[in-house]
Amino acid sequence: xxxxxxxxxxxxxxxxxxxxxxxxxxxxxxxxxxxxxxWQLVEARDREGYIALWDEEFVGWPYDSPAPVRKDxxxxxxxxxxxxxxxxxxxxxxxxxxxxxxxAYYVVTATYTPKDGSNEVVAFRCMHTWRKTNGxxxxxxxxxxxGRSLK
Numbered sequence: 001x002x003x004x005x006x007x008x009x010x011x012x013x014x015x016x017x018x019x020x021x022x023x024x025x026x027x028x029x030x031x032x033x034x035x036x037x038x039w040q041l042v043e044a045r046d047r048e049g050y051i052a053l054w055d056e057e058f059v060g061w062p063y064d065s066p067a068p069v070r071k072d073x074x075x076x077x078x079x080x081x082x083x084x085x086x087x088x089x090x091x092x093x094x095x096x097x098x099x100x101x102x103x104a105y106y107v108v109t110a111t112y113t114p115k116d117g118s119n120e121v122v123a124f125r126c127m128h129t130w131r132k133t134n135g136x137x138x139x140x141x142x143x144x145x146x147g148r149s150l151k
Contacts, residue, residue, distance in 0.1 A: 028095040031102030031130055034137045038128070039088055039108075047078050053139055055131060060142035063124065084112040086119075100132040101140075108147075123147040 024032055034053070041050040054071050061068045064081060091107040109123045124147030130137045 024092075024095055025097075027097040028102070031097055031104055031137065032092055032095050034102075034130055035092075035104050035106060035128065036090065038139075039090060042079065042082050042085065043088070045079055050078060051075060055133075055138040055140045058138075058140055058142075060128075060139075061144075062142075063144045063146045084114050085110055086113045087111045102130040102132075102137065104128050104130070 038050070038053055041053070051074065054074050056071055058071045058074070059068050062081065065073075088111070089109040091109070093105045093107060095102065095104045105125070105127045107123055108126055109121065112120045112122070114120065125145040127143050128139050129141035131140045132138075
């Protein structure tokens with residue numbers, strides 16, 4: 001039974017995400033599309049595109065870091081924490097836009113395949129703060145919280 005639930009989880013989450021995304025205003029939808037772009041760049045391991053999403057003044061606190069980090073850390077270890085990521089599903093929880101600043105909260109369900117070949121499915125909370133400067137959305141802040149294993 002647990003294997004069946006894990007196999008249908010992406011389908012159920014996709015249906016839920018579509019319902020939540022359809023409730024977003026055009027401005028919120030634009031900000032949410034940047035979150036989707038972020039994960040598409042991660043999946044493609046597009047370092048240049050990924051780095052371009054981050055504002056030079058970025059500060060954030062990833063769950064696996066003992067202290068907040070700045071863009072120099074993002075540059076130096078671009079995809080380190082995503083090593084082994086094979087697929088992901090995003091579930092928007094809230095997106096709010098305030099005069100050119102957007103805050104997006106969501107859950108990521110990610111499948112990792114470590115070098116030993118096993119699969120691990122985890123869910124974690126994520127938030128990014130985006131600022132629109134000269135028509136371009138850039139990440140200025142963020143935070144994540146550890147998830148739980150869905151194995």
